[in-house]
Amino acid sequence: MEEVSGTPITARAERDRYVAFAFAAADLLLEVDPAGLIAFATGAAKSIADRDVDALIGANFLDIIQDADRGLAKLMLTTLNQRGRLSPVPVRLSDANQSMALLGGCRLPTDVTRHHLTFTILPGIGQAPAIGKRSEQTGLLSKDDFARIAEQWLNRTDGDYRISLLGVGGLDKVREAAGEEMSSGFMKALGRHIQARSVDGDAAGELAAGRFGLIHRGELDERLLQQKISDLAATIDLQDRIVVAKHTLELSAPDLTAADAARTLVYAINSFAKARGEEFTLASLADGFKVLVAETAEKVRDLRGTLAAREFTLAFQPIVTLGNREIHHFEALSRFTGQRARGASPAEVVGFAEQVGVIVEFDLAVCQRVIAALNEFPDADQRPFIAVNFSGRSLESTIFAGEIDALLRAHPLVAPHLLFEITESANIVQMVEVQNFLQSLRGRGFRVCLDDFGAGSASFHYLSAFPVDFVKIDGKYVRNVTGSARLRSFLRAMASLCQDLGTASIAEMVETEAQAAEVAALGVGFGQGYLFGKPAAELRPIAPRAAARKLHPLLTARQVARS
Numbered sequence: 001m002e003e004v005s006g007t008p009i010t011a012r013a014e015r016d017r018y019v020a021f022a023f024a025a026a027d028l029l030l031e032v033d034p035a036g037l038i039a040f041a042t043g044a045a046k047s048i049a050d051r052d053v054d055a056l057i058g059a060n061f062l063d064i065i066q067d068a069d070r071g072l073a074k075l076m077l078t079t080l081n082q083r084g085r086l087s088p089v090p091v092r093l094s095d096a097n098q099s100m101a102l103l104g105g106c107r108l109p110t111d112v113t114r115h116h117l118t119f120t121i122l123p124g125i126g127q128a129p130a131i132g133k134r135s136e137q138t139g140l141l142s143k144d145d146f147a148r149i150a151e152q153w154l155n156r157t158d159g160d161y162r163i164s165l166l167g168v169g170g171l172d173k174v175r176e177a178a179g180e181e182m183s184s185g186f187m188k189a190l191g192r193h194i195q196a197r198s199v200d201g202d203a204a205g206e207l208a209a210g211r212f213g214l215i216h217r218g219e220l221d222e223r224l225l226q227q228k229i230s231d232l233a234a235t236i237d238l239q240d241r242i243v244v245a246k247h248t249l250e251l252s253a254p255d256l257t258a259a260d261a262a263r264t265l266v267y268a269i270n271s272f273a274k275a276r277g278e279e280f281t282l283a284s285l286a287d288g289f290k291v292l293v294a295e296t297a298e299k300v301r302d303l304r305g306t307l308a309a310r311e312f313t314l315a316f317q318p319i320v321t322l323g324n325r326e327i328h329h330f331e332a333l334s335r336f337t338g339q340r341a342r343g344a345s346p347a348e349v350v351g352f353a354e355q356v357g358v359i360v361e362f363d364l365a366v367c368q369r370v371i372a373a374l375n376e377f378p379d380a381d382q383r384p385f386i387a388v389n390f391s392g393r394s395l396e397s398t399i400f401a402g403e404i405d406a407l408l409r410a411h412p413l414v415a416p417h418l419l420f421e422i423t424e425s426a427n428i429v430q431m432v433e434v435q436n437f438l439q440s441l442r443g444r445g446f447r448v449c450l451d452d453f454g455a456g457s458a459s460f461h462y463l464s465a466f467p468v469d470f471v472k473i474d475g476k477y478v479r480n481v482t483g484s485a486r487l488r489s490f491l492r493a494m495a496s497l498c499q500d501l502g503t504a505s506i507a508e509m510v511e512t513e514a515q516a517a518e519v520a521a522l523g524v525g526f527g528q529g530y531l532f533g534k535p536a537a538e539l540r541p542i543a544p545r546a547a548a549r550k551l552h553p554l555l556t557a558r559q560v561a562r563s
Contacts, residue, residue: 026104026118033113036060036077048119050095061117065103066092068139072192073103075185079235080105080115087231090122090192090201100201122201135206137184138191143273144427146205146213147266151357153203153215161199162248164220165272166212168229169243178236186236193228197221207273222246263357264296270355296356303349303358307365311338314369315535316386319506319528322520329385329419331528332370333535354393363394364403367418371407373539374414382541387419387449392428401437408444421449422466424458431465439467449506454494463501471498473524475509481522482514488522495523 028048031040038061041053049056049064065073069091076086088104105117132145141149153161168190175183191204194212197220198204204214214220226244233242249268306312316330334346344352353359367388377383394400408415420441428434438448449470453459454477463471473494481487491507498505507519510529519527 026120027101028119030056030061030117030119032061032077032115032117034077034081034115036062036074039114043119044121048093048095048099048101048121064093064119066094066098068092069188071181072185072188075182075189075235076103076105077115077117078182080107080117083235084109086117087228088118088120089189089232090196093119100196102196122196135191137187138194138206138212139188140191140195140212141202141205143205143207143270145429146203146207147269148429149203150213150215150269151263151266153199159217161215161217162220163213163215163269164246164248165207165269166194166214166225167245168210168212169245170233170238170241171210173238173241174236177238177241182236186232189232190229193225193232197225207269211273213269213272220246220248263355264300267296267352267355299352300356300358303353303356304361306336306338307358307361309338310365310369312336312365312369313537314366314373315537316373316539317528317535318533318540319387319526320532322507322516322525322527325532327384327532327540328526329387330539331387331421332366332373332389334366350391354391357393359391359393360397360400360403363388363390364400364407367404367407370418371411371414374417375411376539377541380413383414383417384539384541385417385419386539387421389421389423389451391423392434395422395434395437396428396430398433408446416445419447419449419470421451421472422462422468423451424455424462427458428462435466442467442469452508454490463497463503468503470504470506470526472506472508472528475507475529478507478509478515478519478529479511481518482512488518491519491524492522495519499523 026043028041028043028045030038032038038056038059041056043053045051045053045056061077062070062073072089073091076089080086084107086103086105088102090100091103093099093101100122102120102122103117104120105115107115132148133142134140134145135142140146150163154163171187174186177183178186191206194214195202195204197216198214199217203216204212207213225246229242229244230239233239313335315333315335317333318327319329319331320326321328334350336344336346336349350359350362353362370386370388374383374386408418420438422438442448447469448467449472450459450462450466450468451472452474453463453471455474471494473491477487477491477494481491495505504526505524506526506528507515507524508528510516510519510527510531512531515529516527516531
């Protein structure tokens with residue numbers, strides 16, 4: 001029997017309290033006044049509040065709850081003041097384990113000044129939250145991180161894991177109806193209701209405004225979730241304005257592997273997130289989802305077929321030393337030739353390959369094609385140097401690392417003429433693994449370039465984390481550099497940073513002599529752009545041994561001569 005503490009009470013008041021406790025079937029019962037101050041406590045106070053029940057008397061119940069969830073808890077207390085009963089909402093506790101508990105409550109009609117709050121621990125939930133970026137509004141995972149963990153869950157074989165997409169219409173009315181603090185609590189509560197119904201209690205994401213996804217095991221109790229959200233909407237008098245729709249994704253493509261099937265579903269999630277307007281309505285998605293999945297599956301098959309048949313060519317664009325305009329190396333760019341590419345641009349094909357997980361095969365195929373092009377120069381003195389683009393997704397793959405290692409070892413004479421560019425088109429999550437892979441390449445004498453520096457928010461993070469020899473400054477800083485003092489300041493700062501790190505800098509999209517002169521004056525060492533040459537199928541030779549020493553300073557003179 002847990003200890004009970006509080007002020008002297010009548011028999012009727014004691015009965016009321018235990019009626020409330022039995023009604024809630026909770027781990028901890030608190031009696032609070034309308035301001036949230038605790039007048040009575042009974043139950044597992046030590047495990048939930050990290051203190052004895054005596055120490056709770058006079059404290060505010062918000063002290064039990066993490067700071068980030070106190071706005072939500074205030075909303076619940078306001079709701080109790082107004083409506084007399086709470087539909088339980090998950091909140092994170094302020095204990096050392098950051099445990100999750102259901103906060104519920106009621107106000108007995110015998111005394112409207114006494115509110116009874118209940119806490120029920122959710123075992124195993126909240127102990128190890130999924131790692132990733134989160135929505136500030138709902139606390140749910142971001143679209144990209146949700147897609148990442150969705151692929152992981154759907155590849156598991158220990159259960160029937162599924163993805164459901166939710167559309168919640170009317171959320172644009174919440175702030176208008178409830179004000180800043182109440183609407184903030186409402187959105188956090190909405191996120192918690194969705195989160196609590198996901199596998200492990202933290203496999204849910206906010207994909208876009210009013211669009212959510214959750215991974216669950218078996219069937220999702222749609223009616224219960226809708227009821228919880230309706231009850232929540234009723235707390236701010238929007239029960240008739242908040243509309244919930246759900247669709248569970250299913251895939252029928254027996255010729256796809258389990259991994260491809262999971263990625264196809266993730267691609268569908270991204271399509272759902274990009275849909276516009278509240279009329280996106282899940283009904284339209286449900287009706288068209290089989291078509292979407294079938295089309296995606298066909299595109300995956302076509303892309304694999306394109307790679308298997310090598311229905312792509314390479315175009316080579318020169319990168320020059322700005323000081324003397326000599327070609328330093330070339331960048332290999334893909335061009336698709338087969339009907340299966342359906343006229344898509346290289347960027348579209350690469351983006352799709354990243355989303356559906358075919359990018360590993362694609363990057364490997366391009367590297368193989370580049371090595372074949374280098375093998376056409378039997379004379380080492382005529383052999384140029386070529387940069388090959390690697391997606392962040394490929395660099396995270398242990399399979400890709402093994403395949404590339406085997407490929408480089410199989411071609412020891414041409415491999416030293418390769419550079420590797422890290423593209424920022426896909427966010428890198430496995431930072432340590434990628435760092436180790438790049439370090440192993442550099443340890444063997446290969447040079448590494450960070451592409452599109454400044455184009456995305458991760459650029460500086462990557463530069464600080466990854467060992468690189470070149471940084472390619474995104475063309476948006478170069479295009480208008482001659483007419484913008486602000487852009488010149490940015491370029492000067494980036495070039496100076498590279499110099500301080502001992503890293504060479506390359507300016508993209510140099511198209512005029514004025515731009516070339518400007519970026520050189522700002523400290524950039526290399527340039528790429530139409531001024532120096534457009535991408536071309538012909539691969540021109542460049543000066544050999546001197547360039548080799550600059551490109552591969554870790555190679556010995558004997559290795560350079562032998563290459």
